[in-house]
Amino acid sequence: MKLVVCVVHNRDKSKMTESLIRAGFKFTVIGSTGGFLREGNTTMLIGVSEDELPALKEVIRENCETRDQMVNVMPFEAAPPGAFIPSPVKVQVGGAVAFVMNVDEFYRV
Numbered sequence: 185m186k187l188v189v190c191v192v193h194n195r196d197k198s199k200m201t202e203s204l205i206r207a208g209f210k211f212t213v214i215g216s217t218g219g220f221l222r223e224g225n226t227t228m229l230i231g232v233s234e235d236e237l238p239a240l241k242e243v244i245r246e247n248c249e250t251r252d253q254m255v256n257v258m259p260f261e262a263a264p265p266g267a268f269i270p271s272p273v274k275v276q277v278g279g280a281v282a283f284v285m286n287v288d289e290f291y292r293v
């Protein structure tokens with residue numbers, strides 16, 4: 185068994201959720217925050233058998249878009265009065281970031 189920890193953009197959360205349910209996957213959704221952008225994103229924990237992994241990767245690929253996002257290198261609040269504030273820079277977010285881990289044991293009681 186594998187545990188896939190998948191970080192998706194909040195805007196892809198609904199269609200990812202619907203597609204995972206339609207495809208019969210079981211999963212847990214956790215609200216999370218990106219360390220770099222400090223914006224909300226969504227982390228999904230999806231337990232799958234090894235055979236299901238290719239189908240899951242396909243669902244992730246189909247539902248998570250890559251986006252360009254502008255980020256302020258120095259937030260206005262952090263800048264001292266009169267300081268030079270560098271222009272926002274563009275970063276590419278997603279489609280999704282996924283970690284696939286081996287599961288030693290899974291049980292339900």
Ligand code: 2BA
Binds near residue numbers: 217275
């Ligand atoms: P954030 O940390 O908010 O990162 C958003 C995007 O900013 C990243 O997109 C990446 O393009 C850029 N970025 C992140 N750290 C950077 C840095 N030190 N310098 C320049 N650009 C940087 P993604 O790579 O698609 O990541 C989307 C979200 O997935 C991340 O949001 C974070 O929540 C999670 N993530 C990505 N890589 C991770 C990792 N190795 N471990 C844990 N979480 C990760």
